[in-house]
Amino acid sequence: MSGAGISAESGLKTFRDSDGLWNNHRVEDVATPEAWRSNPKLVLDFYNHRRSELDVAVPNLAHIALADLEARYEVTVITQNVDDLHERGGSSQVLHLHGKLTQVRGEFSVDEVIEIGTKPIQLGDVNALGEQLRPNIVWFGEEVPLIMTAAHKCAQADVLLVIGTSLNVYPAAGLMDEVSDSCQIYLVDPKAEEISTNRKIRVYKEKAGTAVPALVRKLMRLPFNELH
Numbered sequence: 001m002s003g004a005g006i007s008a009e010s011g012l013k014t015f016r017d018s019d020g021l022w023n024n025h026r027v028e029d030v031a032t033p034e035a036w037r038s039n040p041k042l043v044l045d046f047y048n049h050r051r052s053e054l055d056v057a058v059p060n061l062a063h064i065a066l067a068d069l070e071a072r073y074e075v076t077v078i079t080q081n082v083d084d085l086h087e088r089g090g091s092s093q094v095l096h097l098h099g100k101l102t103q104v105r106g107e108f109s110v111d112e113v114i115e116i117g118t119k120p121i122q123l124g125d126v127n128a129l130g131e132q133l134r135p136n137i138v139w140f141g142e143e144v145p146l147i148m149t150a151a152h153k154c155a156q157a158d159v160l161l162v163i164g165t166s167l168n169v170y171p172a173a174g175l176m177d178e179v180s181d182s183c184q185i186y187l188v189d190p191k192a193e194e195i196s197t198n199r200k201i202r203v204y205k206e207k208a209g210t211a212v213p214a215l216v217r218k219l220m221r222l223p224f225n226e227l228h
């Protein structure tokens with residue numbers, strides 16, 4: 001399970017590390033249905049900027065190391081991130097809980113997703129039904145369609161890696177409670193001490209680009225009987 005912190009070393013800013021502002025904006029102004037209704041141009045511009053940053057970002061050692069795990073394990077990446085750096089790092093199964101920057105949809109058409117890559121979207125850009133295009137992002141206050149799929153994956157997990165998330169955004173943060181008692185939990189975050197949980201977890205208080213490759217090397221060597 002990953003959050004904005006795993007992409008920080010690829011040059012994409014996290015959210016909580018900037019005094020609760022996301023690239024100098026309050027989330028209420030750019031990432032809510034209310035923001036879309038009151039100022040759609042600001043919302044489109046915000047995501048156009050995020051796409052232009054993504055255009056020049058590359059996966060870092062943490063994204064790439066996670067993909068290496070697939071040589072031994074069945075791996076599902078559950079990410080809160082809207083970038084596509086896990087896919088570009090080589091991971092084959094990625095659940096984007098909060099949607100993807102590279103996709104848009106008509107504002108009333110939930111299922112008709114259009115791939116746009118990192119191109120900008122303007123007011124007046126419409127789908128075949130004439131609906132204004134909006135980012136295919138799950139905004140604060142909207143339902144998270146993939147949460148049950150993610151919870152099911154967590155319930156089946158032998159190992160859960162939690163990387164670069166402040167665990168402040170629900171329902172994603174609640175996924176840690178879905179794993180079984182025998183599941184091994186590893187947490188990678190330089191500010192790990194600010195995260196509270198009553199589960200027994202192994203903490204790597206380091207940046208993802210350093211800790212994740214080391215953790216992956218360890219998991220690739222671990223005997224199977226030590227996974228439970």
Ligand code: NAD
Nearest residue numbers: 003004005014015016080081082083164165166191207208
């Ligand atoms: P967050 O900003 O709330 O927390 C980021 C966490 O990453 C913090 O705990 C921080 O200590 C940690 N961190 C910072 N640098 C790190 C590094 N190099 N290695 C490991 N950890 C590091 O992020 P969140 O919990 O993912 O929640 C923010 C919300 O904002 C999400 O819903 C997400 O959709 C959105 N968001 C996405 C992106 C992205 O897609 N790249 C970027 C910013 C925000």
